Amino acid sequence: DGGITQSPKYLFRKEGQNVTLSCEQNLNHDAMYWYRQDPGQGLRLIYYSQIVNDFQKGDIAEGYSVSREKKESFPLTVTSAQKNPTAFYLCASSFSENTEAFFGQGTRLTVV
Amino acid sequence: GQNIDQPTEMTATEGAIVQINCTYQTSGFNGLFWYQQHAGEAPTFLSYNVLDGLEEKGRFSSFLSRSKGYSYLLLKELQMKDSASYLCAVLDSNYQLIWGAGTKLIIKP
Numbered sequence: 748d749g750g751i752t753q754s755p756k757y758l759f760r761k762e763g764q765n766v767t768l769s770c771e772q773n774l775n776h777d778a779m780y781w782y783r784q785d786p787g788q789g790l791r792l793i794y795y796s797q798i799v800n801d802f803q804k805g806d807i808a809e810g811y812s813v814s815r816e817k818k819e820s821f822p823l824t825v826t827s828a829q830k831n832p833t834a835f836y837l838c839a840s841s842f843s844e845n846t847e848a849f850f851g852q853g854t855r856l857t858v859v
Numbered sequence: 860g861q862n863i864d865q866p867t868e869m870t871a872t873e874g875a876i877v878q879i880n881c882t883y884q885t886s887g888f889n890g891l892f893w894y895q896q897h898a899g900e901a902p903t904f905l906s907y908n909v910l911d912g913l914e915e916k917g918r919f920s921s922f923l924s925r926s927k928g929y930s931y932l933l934l935k936e937l938q939m940k941d942s943a944s945y946l947c948a949v950l951d952s953n954y955q956l957i958w959g960a961g962t963k964l965i966i967k968p
Contacts, residue, residue, distance in 0.1 A: 787867075787960055788960055789863065789946070789948075789957075789958030789959050789960045789961065790902075790946070790948075790956075790958040791958075792955070792956070837901060837902070844889075844950070844954035845889055845890055845909075845950055845954060847892065847904040847907060848904070848956075849904070850901035850902050850903070851901060852900065852901050853899075853900070853901055855899075
């Protein structure tokens with residue numbers, strides 16, 4: 748079955764620790780995205796990648812880093828520099844810029 | 860700046876019809892998406908409009924007027940499982956998706 752998988756679904760970390768969120772897709776999509784979702788706000792783009800070994804900052808990239816070494820994988824690292832990391836993180840992929848995005852199940856990160 | 864406006868919350872009755880509006884001001888326009896998101900889950904694609912008019916897909920329809928910067932999602936024969944948030948998103952001139960905050964739809968028996 749084709750799809751996009753995020754893991755883990757829930758993640759707890761202590762303040763000051765870096766944490767990496769996994770995102771894997773087997774849809775053969777070129778484009779992949781990371782969004783952050785906070786209550787009462789629209790999805791905000793953190794990073795996106797249109798092709799392997801290339802990625803671009805979104806609107807709220809500060810305190811985050813990504814890599815795109817394989818077409819299937821786009822992990823997101825939340826670093827200690829992110830001031831307010833507790834949020835729901837969504838990974839998505841799409842065939843191209845103007846086709847629908849498929850989302851992973853999301854990772855709810857809580858930093859204590 | 861770029862802006863997407865949707866009502867925060869709407870309530871409707873099972874079996875009825877509801878219309879969720881979305882207005883947008885963006886730098887350019889390359890299409891408008893509607894997604895459904897159940898609480899704590901991933902958004903799922905409902906519709907895509909790039910030309911003016913109504914697109915019908917089963918119980919769901921989506922309308923677009925580019926001149927008015929306006930879209931609506933129409934849900935007919937409402938079912939309890941339609942209780943969810945509905946997200947409007949516009950693809951701007953740089954092919955970046957601008958998202959609304961979503962409309963939480965509550966269905967009552």
